Amino acid sequence: MTARLTVSASSDADSEGRIGQALAALPMSLHPGGEDADLVGLAGGTDWVSAAVRAIDAGARGVLVVDPTPAEVRALRGSTVPVVLDGRWTYNPAVLDSVSAFTARNDAESLIEVRADVPVGSDLDRVLLSQLALIRTAIAPVVELSFDRCNSRGWDARGTLESGARVALAAILTDALEPAASLRIIKPDDAVRLTVPDPATARPGHVVVSSAGGATLLVTKWESAHRVAWRTLHRLVTSEQLGTDLLGFEHDVELVRGGRTALSAA
Amino acid sequence: MTPSTLGVGILGAGPVTQAIHLPTLARLTDVFHVVRVMDVDPAVAESVAGRVGAAWTADVDELLADEEVQIVVICSPHQFHAEQVVAACRAGKRAILCEKPFAMSKAQAEEIATVAAETRTPIIVGAMHTFDPGWLAAKAHWDDLITTSHTIRYSIVLPPNPRFEDFATEVATRPQWPAADRNDPDVAAGMIYGGIMGLAIHDLPLVRAFCPDFTDVEVLSCTLPYPAGYLVNLRVGQKDVQVSAVNSHSWEPEWTVEAIGDSSALRIDFSPSYVQAGSATAVIRRGWESEVYGPYAYNGYEGEWRFLAELARGTAEPLDITELIHDLTFALEVADKSAAAVREATAAANEKVMA
Numbered sequence: 301m302t303a304r305l306t307v308s309a310s311s312d313a314d315s316e317g318r319i320g321q322a323l324a325a326l327p328m329s330l331h332p333g334g335e336d337a338d339l340v341g342l343a344g345g346t347d348w349v350s351a352a353v354r355a356i357d358a359g360a361r362g363v364l365v366v367d368p369t370p371a372e373v374r375a376l377r378g379s380t381v382p383v384v385l386d387g388r389w390t391y392n393p394a395v396l397d398s399v400s401a402f403t404a405r406n407d408a409e410s411l412i413e414v415r416a417d418v419p420v421g422s423d424l425d426r427v428l429l430s431q432l433a434l435i436r437t438a439i440a441p442v443v444e445l446s447f448d449r450c451n452s453r454g455w456d457a458r459g460t461l462e463s464g465a466r467v468a469l470a471a472i473l474t475d476a477l478e479p480a481a482s483l484r485i486i487k488p489d490d491a492v493r494l495t496v497p498d499p500a501t502a503r504p505g506h507v508v509v510s511s512a513g514g515a516t517l518l519v520t521k522w523e524s525a526h527r528v529a530w531r532t533l534h535r536l537v538t539s540e541q542l543g544t545d546l547l548g549f550e551h552d553v554e555l556v557r558g559g560r561t562a563l564s565a566a
Numbered sequence: 567m568t569p570s571t572l573g574v575g576i577l578g579a580g581p582v583t584q585a586i587h588l589p590t591l592a593r594l595t596d597v598f599h600v601v602r603v604m605d606v607d608p609a610v611a612e613s614v615a616g617r618v619g620a621a622w623t624a625d626v627d628e629l630l631a632d633e634e635v636q637i638v639v640i641c642s643p644h645q646f647h648a649e650q651v652v653a654a655c656r657a658g659k660r661a662i663l664c665e666k667p668f669a670m671s672k673a674q675a676e677e678i679a680t681v682a683a684e685t686r687t688p689i690i691v692g693a694m695h696t697f698d699p700g701w702l703a704a705k706a707h708w709d710d711l712i713t714t715s716h717t718i719r720y721s722i723v724l725p726p727n728p729r730f731e732d733f734a735t736e737v738a739t740r741p742q743w744p745a746a747d748r749n750d751p752d753v754a755a756g757m758i759y760g761g762i763m764g765l766a767i768h769d770l771p772l773v774r775a776f777c778p779d780f781t782d783v784e785v786l787s788c789t790l791p792y793p794a795g796y797l798v799n800l801r802v803g804q805k806d807v808q809v810s811a812v813n814s815h816s817w818e819p820e821w822t823v824e825a826i827g828d829s830s831a832l833r834i835d836f837s838p839s840y841v842q843a844g845s846a847t848a849v850i851r852r853g854w855e856s857e858v859y860g861p862y863a864y865n866g867y868e869g870e871w872r873f874l875a876e877l878a879r880g881t882a883e884p885l886d887i888t889e890l891i892h893d894l895t896f897a898l899e900v901a902d903k904s905a906a907a908v909r910e911a912t913a914a915a916n917e918k919v920m921a
Contacts, residue, residue, distance in 0.1 A: 409792040411812060420828050448786035448799040453716045453806060456799045458787060466789060468797055470808065472717050476831035476851050486723060488793045491816035512815040 303538045305361070306333025307530075309341030310351075316343050317366030317386055318500045322530045329534045339533060344368035344385075344426065349375055356381045362537040364529060370425050370553045373546050382536035385545040386529035387430035388416075389481045389496040390437045393521040393528055394505025398483075401492045401509045401518070402439040405485050408464030412439065413484045416471040424455070425556070427471050431481065432552040435467065438483055438494060441548065442467055445555050499525035571599045572660075572878050575635030577626060577650055578642035579605035579614040581740055582665060585731040585840045587639060588618060590867045593842065597875045598637070604629040613738045626650060630657040637878055640664040644763070648674035655687040661878040663870065665692040666767050667894055675891045688877040688884035690870060693771045693893065695823075695836055697869030700846030701772065703859035704832055708850055711776070714827035715805065718776050720769055722811035723820040724795075730840035749916060754790050755909035761796040762901035766809050769823055770900065771893040772834075776825045779803025780892065783899045788907040798904045809900070829853070837865055845869075 307330050309319045319341045323330045330339070340355040342348050344367045352363045353375050364384045376383055389395060414435055418427050435442055442459040449456050452473070459467040465485075483494045490511035497503050504520035536543050574591065576583055583603070591598050600620040605611035608624045615622035623629055630638070630653055638654040640647055640662065648669040654662045655678075668691045669675040682689050695701055731737050746753045762770075774780045782803045789797040795812040821836040830852045837843040845862040876882035 411789075411791040411797070413810075449801065449806060451806075456786070456806065456808060458789070466791075468789070468808075468810075472826055473828075474717075474826050474831060475829050475853055476827060478854075486791070486812045486814050486816070488813070489815045491723070491814055491818060493818065508818065510816040510818040512817060515817045 302328045303534075304329060304331055305338040305534060305537060306331050306336075307339045307341060308333050308335065308337035310343055312343035312345070313341040313366050317341060317364075318524070318526050319366075319530075321500075322524070322526045325524075325527050326530060326534070330530060338362065339364065339537065341366065346371070349373055352376055352383060353379075362533045364533050366526075367426050368429065368549065369423065370429060370556060372553075373550050376546055380542070382533060382542050383546050384529050384533040384536070384543060385433070385549055386499070386526060387433045388427070388499050389430055389525060390433045391525040391529040391532065392496045392499065392505045393523050393525075394494060394496060394507050394518070395434065395438050396528075397518055397521070398438050398492065398494045398507040401507065402483075402485055402494075405487055405490065405492060406439050406461060406463045406465050407487075409487055410463070410465040411486045412461070412465055412467040413486070414467065414469050414481070416481045417477040418471060418473055418479055420473045420475050422473060424450070424471065428455075428469075428556055429549070429552055431469060431471065432555065433548065434481055434483060434496070435461075435469075436548050436552065439465075439485070441551055442469075442555060445469075445558065496525075502527075571595070571597060572875060573601040573634045573636045574598050575601055575629045575632060575638050576603045576614075577629060577638065577640045577646075579603050579607075579610050579738075580641065581727065581731050581737050583639075583641045584614055584737050585734040586867055587641065587871075588614070589734050589842060590871055591618075593864070593868060594871055594875075598871070601634045602629050602632050607739070610739055626653065630654060630659075636660045637874060638662050640668075644670060648678060651678050651689060652681050655681045655685040655689075658685070659687060661874050662687060662689045663692055663874050664689065667691070667763055667897060668890065669894055670763075670898075672891065672895050672898070675894050679887045679891060682887055689887060689890070690874060690877070690885055691890050691893070692867075692870060693768060694839075694866030694870055695769050695846065696771050696866070697873055698836065698846045698866035699862035699864065699869060700834060700836070700848045700860035701866070702869075703862075704834060704848035704850065705775075707857060707859065708825075708832055709830070711825055711827060711830055711832055711850075712778065714830065715776050715825040715832075716828070717824075717826040718773055718802075718805055718807040719822070719824040719826070720766070720773050720807075720809045721820060721822050721824075722765065722795075723816070723818060724765070724811060724813050725815060725817070725819050726813070727840070730838050734840040734842070748790060749912065751909040751912040751916070754912040755905040757794055758788060758790055758796050758908045759901045759905040761794065761811060762798075762809075762904055763897060765811050766796065766900070767897045770809075770897045772823050773802075773807060773809065774893060774896045777802040777805050777807065779805075780896050781899075783896070783903060785900070785903040785907045788904040788911070790908050790912075796904060798900065798907075800900065837861065839867075842868075
């Protein structure tokens, strides 16, 4: 039988992460609770790390952070409480389903393109972290990053993976297009294309794997990324696991700081 | 063929003539008939001419001297385009279609402009997507997107050409490309230059349409993908531009141009070249609403031939050749600067390996 855990969330977190909707879609696993809830949902503003530490000190068994801003996470490193970072795209089920197709094609001859279409006025730091998390989750971490440009309209940057694969990263700020991310790996003989919608919608992401023999659309799943993130936190807590979000996040934050330094020097 | 149809002479009978222009002309037999086909390889000239019941020759002058040839289409290798356009103008032809690029330098293009003005010969360059009904419909409806767009994206994933050529026709001969060492900076630069002037050039006029300050070009980076192609990040005036192409056997061809602003955006998906698969589909999005134009029944190649007929008959105004020169100089600048960037990057990578 599924263990039912209680959840509390700040109003900011509820509004940014549609937490009420996620709980309503997981009634056997999660249930709204009070101050002593098992799980805590936090907004990813500038003080999210200290808020997470406070929640854990107060007895939370798991923490979910919605769209975290860059932060030093050392204070959480030794904790035995799982922390799930609910970025914009990583928990979309299409991302998880794309992993084997992407990783099988990750080598020095691969070109990886990742693009985010986000609303005008979006927090660029958060978008970049979500983009790096998407690449890390679907393929592998970006190990080098430099910006060709970064302005109020978005950015174009170049990176590499440990395999030698080259990555072109782009963000476009616009209200004309639906918020979404796309990730594509192209090789001389085949390609994989992933498109991921906004985390609040249950419209499916798509994964298409193509070769000279044809193109295959992988199974589509009508589940929002937020719901998957909460399911993941529930699983980590009940199986007494920690997850890897914080470790990956720490790596990406260091990379972003290095990339920005290179940009300002350019 | 009827007395009222326009006589066409073709210079160069390679795959573009065989798989694009002849199948397109086969859809327009009430407008054109092919009079003569020229190729430096007599066997190819004879074979291709035989498909349409035309005469053949291996001599440019013989084709230009043929009075039944009213329209000349130039599909020869790039380096011959300028001299053949000039010669066709001097031969008194009624209109000329030259495959892109119509010259390899600004000086050549200006010479063409002078001769075309002297001889009053209308010229069009085979940038087929500029004649595509999907593009033309978008142009009529995009309102102020030229000024409001800030980001331009032009992306191609190109399967091997024979995949589509073989659906369009039975090709007699194909050029062979020798393998090259892409770690050699000059080879890498040559691949980028060839990619820009041979492939990107198709839609650089469309990119330029959204870049009023097109003489202010800065290449921010240039990457040479495997096995070939280009990925160029550019600043063109105030616009953020990315031009990319990758050759891949994967079964998802893509040929798109996007212009994106804060509140409206255009995306055009073009149908593959060679096949008669109708026009591009253009989508103009404004937030949660979108307008879709196309696909229409015919593609840009047919569009350019229809326009050519109007020019030859004097029912359409000739294109402003200054705009064609601007298209060329824009492409040359992108190609030159991109090639220089990849040459430098390749040399630096080699030094890093040696160290």
